[in-house]
Amino acid sequence: MELQVMILDDEYIILDGLCSFPWSDYGYQVAATAKNGLEGLEKLEHIKPDLILTDVRMPGMDGLDFAERAHEMYPDTVIVILTGYDSFAYAQKAITIGVKEYLLKPIDYEELKNMAARLAEEIHAKKDEQQEVRDLQKYFNQSVPELRSKFAGNLLYGRIQGKGVVQEQAKSLKLTIEKYIVCVGRKVVGEKQLHEGDKWIEEFACINIFEEIFNNYNIQVLSDYNTATAEYNFILLFAKEEENQKCMDLALQACGKIQEEVERYLKAYMNFGISDISEDEYQANAQYRKAQKACRQCIYLGANIILKYEDLQYEEQKDFVITPGERMHFMMTLFQESFEKAEDELRQLFAKAPEDGEAVKFAAMDLLFGCMKFPYTCAVDSEIHNKNWNFSVLQDGVKRISQCETTEEVLTCMFNLFGTLIKQNTEGSDERNQKRVQSILSYIEKNFATDISMDDLTEKFHVSRTYISRLLKKYAGKSFLEYLTDVRFKHVEKLIADDRYKQYEIAEMVGYKDFGYYIKVFKKRYGITPNEFRKHI
Structure with a gap:
């Protein structure tokens, strides 16, 4: 056009x-x-x-x-x-x-010609970029229901580390989490059973029907279906000013209506577990575990039961859980940041633990096992071989943790164990780091024409952005962006010398989607425009 x-x-x-x-x-x-x-x-x-x-x-x-x-x-x-x-x-x-x-x-009409050609390239590049943004926004809007479901699962299962990250993701999905109840439901199959191949269709239909029922009670809902446990998980959202009793009443009424519909159309029963009311979105995992516990108690009480966690009649054991998100963040800090930061983070994790109790010991053993396994599972990239890995740290650690009597003793024990683990992991690290940097540089050289970023490197090599930056500066003498720019402009020089392509085509071929930014980088690097550079070849 x-x-x-x-x-x-x-x-x-x-x-x-x-x-x-x-x-x-x-x-x-x-x-x-x-x-x-x-x-x-x-x-x-x-x-x-x-x-x-x-x-x-x-x-x-x-x-x-x-x-x-x-x-x-x-x-x-x-x-x-x-x-x-x-x-x-x-x-x-x-x-x-x-x-x-x-x-x-x-x-000067020669100057006008040059300007017209250059501006045409820049305008077309900007239009293409704007179209890409519109396409991405359209795709994002279409994907919002699926993204919200994934967000709900990550929130409930504790995969998101940090309250700030939770709030940022919620904001991007246009969600306001001020007050909520977690609801876990499990269908007890009745007379009408579908073939195995139709089960997914049934579950998908059920989620949509359940969401519609919650909406009819003016409840905004985030849904997740756990295929492993065959449980329907819901986060029921309420306005902060809504009275707690009214929130709970609406949740109970909506769950009761769902039970009626399931029995009428599927000839099955539905049990529900209801969590406490919470205003802290980062406690969704704890509320989920409460709702799940209540739901699983329903099996002893009959069918079509709705059980609130607060109504469970037993002496509650002191619970302490390190979520998957917290565990992964700690392991990344331990192996890729400093041991001092890892110590601070470990203290924060155990700050919410009871003073004593077996749950603390089990959580500590689980964390130790995860940290022991973490470098081993990254053996392809970090080249940590089985023969160099001393598993006595794990064996000794389990024994020492089990002998602790208080949470403070467990924490002291963990500091000593992780210190030994870090020392073991860093032996021969210089050689491993050089090989890792070479792998990173090779990856950049192979993928320079794509929209490559530091996030791609962290995902590929299982290390943090800070750690990659530190490695590149130490062993390559350049930052990620400096090395990427060098690689790209080596190819730019060849393409300009080839004299077959327009500048906006060259920009796209080497990975620059923003033509204006390409021109800016070119001028900064060479002190002249691409067209002037071509004249000097």
Whole structure:
């Protein structure tokens, strides 16, 4: 599609000359002309130009006032001033009101040709980028229900580490979690059973029906289905000002309605466990475990039971759980940050633990086992071999933890064990780090043309962004971005010398989706534009 150009000048000869310029050769067409700013504003109401060329001194409204108004109406439109004033102060003022650049009168048509070609590339690149953003936004909007379900599962199972991360993800999904109840339901199969192949269809249909019922009670709901336990998990969201008793009543009524529908249409029964009411979204995993415990107690009470956790009649044992998200974050800190940071994080994890109790010992043993296993599972990238791994740390650790009597003793024991583990892991680390850096550099060289980022490297090599940056600086002498830029521009130089591609094509071929950013990096690196660079080859 041709780009739309608008030209303003009060001198007929200049206006006619600019209209006679071979715009079509550069992918443009002249969509409108005007002799002053007021006439230009009237025509802006009917067209949206991609490029505006305007004179400065015109009767009625001058070019700078027009440019300022045009930029307010269409911020993406490129504005070029035609002027006889070669003044820095003048140019500075023009830039502040949205003017991209200016051409000096009398106009040098070679300069106009170069400018038209360059701006066409930049405008098309920006349009492509904006279309990509729109496509991504459309895809994101279509994926929101699935993303919300995944978020609910991660929140309930404790996979998200840090309250700030929970709030950030909730905000991105346009969710406000002020007050909530976790509800776990399990279907007790009755007379009407579906074939195994139809089970997924039934579960999918059930989730949609259950969500609709909750919505009918003015409850916003996040849903997750756990295939391993065949349980339906729901986070029921309420406004902060809603009374707690009313929230619980609505949850009970909605669960009762679901039981009626399941019995009527599926000839089955539904048991529900209900958590306490909470306003702390980061405690969703603890509330989930309460609801799950209540749901699983229903089997001893009969069918179509709704049981609140607060109604469980037994002496509650002191519980202490380190969530999967907390465990993974600690392991990353232990092996890729400093031992001092890991010590602080371990103290924070155990700060919420009871002073004594078997649950603390089991949580400590589980964490030790996970940390022992973590480097071993990364053996492909870190080249930690079985023969170098001393499992006596695990054997001795379990024994020592089991002999502890208080949480503080467990914590002291863990510090000693993890110190030994770190010492064992760092033996021969220099050689391993050099090999890892070489693997990282090779990966960058193979994938430089993609939209590669530090996040890709952390996922590929199972290390943090900070650790990768430290390794690259130490062993390669460059940051990730510096090395990536070097690799890309080695290829840029070859492609320019080949003289077969336009600059925006070269930018895309080496991984730059933003053509304007590519030009900026090029100028900073070489001190000249790509077209000037081509002339010097």
